[in-house]
Amino acid sequence: MSEDDERQQYPPPDLEFASNKARNCNSTGSGSGHPEFQSTYPDQVLENVLENVLHFLTSRRDRNAASLVCKSWYRVEALTRSELFIGNCYAVSPGRATARFTRVKALHLKGKPRFADFNLMPPDWGAHFNPWALAMAKAYPWLEKVHLKRMSVTDDDLATLAELFLGFKELVLVCCDGFGTSGLGIFVNKCRQLKVLDLIESEVSDDETDWISCFPEGESNLESLIFDCVECHINFEALERLVARSPSLKKFKLNRYVSIGQLYRLMVRAPQLTHLGTGSFSPSDIVGQGDQEPDYVAAFAACRSLVCLSGFREIIPDYLPAIYPVCANLTSLNFSYANITAEQLKPIISKCHKLQTFWVLDSICDEGLQAVAATCKDLRELRVFPVDPREDSDGPVSEVGLQAISEGCRKLQSILYFCQRMTNAAVIAMSKNCPDLVVFRLCIMGRHRADPVTGEPMDDGFGAIVMNCKKLTRLAVSGLLTDKAFGYIGRHGKLVRTLSVAFAGDSDMALKYVLEGCPQLQKLEIRDSPFGDAALRSGLHHYYNMRFLWMSSCRLTRHGCQEIARAMPRLVVEVIRSADEEEMDDVVGTLYMYRSLEGPRTDAPKFVTIL
């Protein structure tokens, strides 16, 4: 880092014009008013310039780079960073973050690693929002936005957000837990400027509080209210009144306790919606044949701005035609809870020419995917989830569907595909047909399953993906895989940042190939693969560049992990024990290690040993 001894008497000529402009813009500088600034404080001027310029820098990677230029750039960048992103809440302490960045308006925090979503981590492991909430309250009372992913948030934390941050506007909780409807009630009641409350895939406990009624009376600023993951009844009348007094509401995603009749009543009050989650999409009561049903088609037709549709939590397919009027405008459609057939899908999807994001269940079969491929030429993201997520169930989708998609949707950038069978040929075809792929996640649900046509491992398929998809940054592998597959990844996956491995590989070489070959690797999550201490050692040169490494049910030993911990003081090496493992067992159940400026955390539960 260059020091202030680079300071010059006069500002460099190329900055003159900019400096002048800065003064005229009346920034925080000490403008003395006269055009000759040679005798004023060049550093101050430089800082003013920087401040103005850096305000435009939004990308955090660019900001990180800027902060490394020299001390004054570091200082100014810290002053102008208004959105703070911390990818691992334990990498840095709240105190350190608030000391460096003093003018933060938005905080984005991530906690637990992704495998925690699949019960691979015991509850109460950590990632508590509380210390952050308290630190923010002191440092950034003007904080407006908090975005949390996989953090543990309590009702008290919600109360803190609403009570101590007077201008608080936006709360987004993704895959969080630890709070309930009573916390929500306090939050919405006290947060008078609230614009966004998005609860996404979070676990919300039912405290039997009518939190919808807790929104204050009078016109609301709500722009987005997403609560489709909240698994409890809500007060519909209160919700209807809330919608009626929220003229800015654009994004609205209901939970499955809202019937289609109730959906209708809400939609007619909010035709300005752009994003709608339809709730159950089935009637709540027994509806007789002769009963007057509302005109659902008209309700959808009135929503001319609708571009994103989801929900369908307990769909009665008879009602699907109601959405025809909006199909032509849809860019995003989420049918991942709708157990519908290909025949039921076709009339819908054939109208969705603009679709870019499509999430669906494999109940539509290969035939349904072929229909998607035929119409959705602009498709960027596809996710196919299993209706029956077991290893040996019948697989309605296969290599046929994948092949069809690769041929029809050439602009595909991101795919998540669950299936029971897959061939190398189809994967290779996709690697060639879809060169823009950035995310490729294939989950062949049967472990160690080979190519059913050739009997070979899936090495060549994944090899083709890393070879041909030059923009690939995220990869998840499955099926029968030898070390060869990992050799390909190490050799060609130069941009890969996130890699997920399960039940794969033959030996330590596989992990070595990856750790030695992938310079951009940030997040590596591995389970049930035969990688041991030697493989772990081969990543020593790279671990400080990574956000984390997760290895569960592999072949690591405690002394192997200890070696790593000793070699790398800025790495926190956590060994997480399952119920019956003794503390001094040499075999490691789960290793979770991450770089951190703070050393071992103080809130680790008993089943976690930090080496």
Place this chain on the structure above:
Amino acid sequence: MESGCSKKLLDLIPQEKKWGFIENQNGISHGSSEEKKLELKLGPPGEEDEPLVSFGYFSSMKSNAKQAHNKFPPAQEDHRGGAVLTASWAKNHHHQPKPPNCSQKRTAPGPVVGWPPIRSFRKNLATTSKLASESPTSLPHKVAIERKPAAPETRGKGLFVKINMDGVPIGRKVDLKSYDSYEKLSTAVDELFRGLLAAQRDPSADGPKQEEEKVITGVLDGNGEYTLVYEDNEGDRMLVGDVPWHMFVSTVKRLRVLKSSELSVINLGSSKKGKMVQN
């Protein structure tokens, strides 16, 4: 016993924690023999294979109990690669008798924790949705309405019970394990509800916390404006404070802060308990 059946997963779980995997049974065809060479092995080919055991976690605390995947059937059959059982299951079942015949056919592997990697709320779609789509013309079923009973949760080591107060629509939760006396509980009630109650009385006061907040006192002795009652495990409503603290903690299911003036109207407890006298 056939040579191929020399090792059983069940024998090995409690004693050994070696890594390896269970060799396929004789005669099982999985495709080419090449595939066999590529199977998950501990060391170089040719070495004796040992069972592979790994441990996953139960999320027993999670309220979503729909995870059928976590309830493993006893693994009667051997299976290749990645035989995974939870530790607690292993403990309970390690005395299981060996299966009478080593299966010659390929058998389904036992379910594995967290595999396939689907989040719990995406599971059980086959049952709910299918019911709906099976009967398009007949009357659709009611959306299941289940009220969760008011029961204390134990998150980690705490004992959380719900507490509601008359006149305040928002309920709170208290961790009874963090108190050891009624006095402390009473103070907690004041802390939890004082602000909320003041806000209820004067809803227009949003801003600096300079509202007049009345301290909530006397909830235990009957002298205050409010009185603390609880619902016990038999569903009866009782005055808080009559039984020893530890007994209270073991039977309380839910707390309420009622207006003292309303108390005579409410049926407190049942006569057999005989503790209805206000002190």
